[in-house]
Amino acid sequence: xxxxxxxxxxxxxxxxxxxxxxxxxxxxxxxxxxxxxxxxxxxxxxxxxxxxxxxxxxxxxxxxxxxxxxxxxxxxxxxxxxxxxxxxxxxxxxxxxxxxxxxxxxxxxxxxxxxxxxxxxxxxxxxxxxxxxxxxxxxxxxxxxxxxxxxxxxxxxxxxxxxxxxxxxxxxxxxxxxxxxxxxxxxxxxxxxxxxxxxxxxxxxxxxxxxxxxxxxxxxxxxxxxxxxxxxxxxxxxxxxxxxxxxxx
Amino acid sequence: xxxxxxxxxxxxxxxxxxxxxxxxxxxxxxxxxxxxxxxxxxxxxxxxxxxxxxxxxxxxxxxxxxxxxxxxxxxxxxxxxxxxxxxxxxxxxxxxxxxxxxxxxxxxxxxxxxxxxxxxxxxxxxxxxxxxxxxxxxxxxxxxxxxxxxxxxxxxxxxxxxxxxxxxxxxxxxxxxxxxxxxxxxxxxxxxxxxxxxxxxxxxxxxxxxxxxxxxxxxxxxxxxxxxxxxxxxxxxxxxxxxxxxxxxxxxxxxxxxxxxxxxxxxxxx
Numbered sequence: 001x002x003x004x005x006x007x008x009x010x011x012x013x014x015x016x017x018x019x020x021x022x023x024x025x026x027x028x029x030x031x032x033x034x035x036x037x038x039x040x041x042x043x044x045x046x047x048x049x050x051x052x053x054x055x056x057x058x059x060x061x062x063x064x065x066x067x068x069x070x071x072x073x074x075x076x077x078x079x080x081x082x083x084x085x086x087x088x089x090x091x092x093x094x095x096x097x098x099x100x101x102x103x104x105x106x107x108x109x110x111x112x113x114x115x116x117x118x119x120x121x122x123x124x125x126x127x128x129x130x131x132x133x134x135x136x137x138x139x140x141x142x143x144x145x146x147x148x149x150x151x152x153x154x155x156x157x158x159x160x161x162x163x164x165x166x167x168x169x170x171x172x173x174x175x176x177x178x179x180x181x182x183x184x185x186x187x188x189x190x191x192x193x194x195x196x197x198x199x200x201x202x203x204x205x206x207x208x209x210x211x212x213x214x215x216x217x218x219x220x221x222x223x224x225x226x227x228x229x230x231x232x233x234x235x236x237x238x239x240x241x242x243x244x245x246x247x248x249x
Numbered sequence: 250x251x252x253x254x255x256x257x258x259x260x261x262x263x264x265x266x267x268x269x270x271x272x273x274x275x276x277x278x279x280x281x282x283x284x285x286x287x288x289x290x291x292x293x294x295x296x297x298x299x300x301x302x303x304x305x306x307x308x309x310x311x312x313x314x315x316x317x318x319x320x321x322x323x324x325x326x327x328x329x330x331x332x333x334x335x336x337x338x339x340x341x342x343x344x345x346x347x348x349x350x351x352x353x354x355x356x357x358x359x360x361x362x363x364x365x366x367x368x369x370x371x372x373x374x375x376x377x378x379x380x381x382x383x384x385x386x387x388x389x390x391x392x393x394x395x396x397x398x399x400x401x402x403x404x405x406x407x408x409x410x411x412x413x414x415x416x417x418x419x420x421x422x423x424x425x426x427x428x429x430x431x432x433x434x435x436x437x438x439x440x441x442x443x444x445x446x447x448x449x450x451x452x453x454x455x456x457x458x459x460x461x462x463x464x465x466x467x468x469x470x471x472x473x474x475x476x477x478x479x480x481x482x483x484x485x486x487x488x489x490x491x492x493x494x495x496x497x498x499x500x501x502x503x504x505x506x507x508x509x510x511x512x513x514x515x516x517x518x519x
Contacts, residue, residue, distance in 0.1 A: 029359075036346075116340050116341075117338045117341065118344055120338060120342060121338055121344075121401075123331075124303055124305075126328045127355070127356070127359050
């Protein structure tokens with residue numbers, strides 16, 4: 001029965017998540033592995049985040065100016081940009097880009113480790129494969145996605161400034177002061193960080209679960225990678241709605 | 250003089266996977282210090298037998314004893330058991346993001362408090378034992394199949410386990426590499442006083458180094474004895490396996506699927 005199978009799968013995923021948290025002991029090897037993963041999935045995601053952020057900023061400015069100008073409210077452009085970026089677009093788009101780049105690589109790496117007997121070998125050596133391979137990736141995602149979101153928003157705002165002030169001709173002083181006055185540190189910036197941390201952890205858990213339990217074949221790894229991206233993206237969008245509903249009263 | 254206790258003992262063991270019985274009625278005693286070859290056709294359950302010894306698969310019936318104690322289910326006790334069993338997997342299982350030396354050092358770093366210089370010396374010794382000391386800084390992707398298998402062997406021996414399990418150690422190796430691996434298995438068993446169980450279907454390469462031979466087929470053990478007794482056996486199944494005959498007790502035309510409709514009729518219908 002599909003309902004029973006889905007419930008069993010959900011239960012297994014929950015137990016897997018608990019196992020990841022239980023395996024997160026900050027030993028020296030764990031921290032070395034964590035630093036390595038922060039570089040692999042965080043630092044190496046910077047180019048795509050930077051380019052993505054810049055173009056999102058440019059298109060937001062373009063479309064935002066066109067709409068606001070019809071109401072004579074073009075000076076509210078930076079407010080619109082700042083609030084939409086920090087509250088929704090920054091965490092969500094960074095999360096989606098992260099899932100596409102790093103989430104798929106986590107699922108593929110773990111799927112290949114399963115297919116090449118690396119996970120079995122770790123277990124037979126008395127080494128917890130979740131502690132060695134999964135927990136560092138999870139915490140690397142939780143730590144780096146908020147930072148990547150901050151980068152995303154920074155690049156978007158910088159690109160927006162270039163277009164708004166130097167192309168469209170809006171006042172630079174008003175651009176920055178409106179941004180500063182209307183974007184709150186706790187209600188907007190900190191919420192963006194919190195959302196990003198949740199999205200990063202969710203993406204890593206989904207990708208790791210799917211990759212860790214993949215069929216030990218080439219097809220299994222390919223299926224796992226696709227499922228990781230799709231499932232993590234959908235779950236992230238659902239979580240975004242729930243968090244927005246709860247955090248923005 | 251009493252005989253030494255066997256390193257491994259299976260008593261009336263039944264092994265099942267996914268509700269299906271793979272092996273039944275297993276009674277086997279592996280003497281300590283010996284090399285036992287577990288032979289049999291592909292899919293006969295040889296690797297399942299190894300899984301029961303390492304605790305990956307709990308027996309559906311009977312008891313599996315390693316060094317006189319039943320294989321535990323408790324995680325901590327199973328961890329202690331696994332430190333005393335070295336396993337060479339068919340796929341090697343080398344971690345691809347670690348160098349050869351780091352792979353061999355992994356069990357030592359995880360399970361001992363030895364300082365780094367001591368671990369480095371031990372790693373060099375293990376690699377020297379398999380003839381790959383010069384490959385310490387290479388990564389698994391830079392190794393040939395035979396070299397990767399030897400590195401995996403060095404890693405399996407890292408904690409000096411008294412029991413070594415080899416799961417199809419000659420898969421994918423050329424004749425020279427196969428000869429090297431089997432010579433290593435024999436030499437290490439003798440010099441380190443190990444007990445070795447070699448699961449293989451490479452009869453001609455495995456029998457010469459084995460002290461005992463076991464043939465697994467048809468869901469159970471069909472022969473247990475010395476290699477000389479195996480060669481002299483008149484059992485049709487054993488003879489078919491030993492001589493690689495395409496037809497015999499294991500038929501060429503598999504009847505595992507429903508063959509009530511002749512093949513010609515099925516092809517015409519399609």
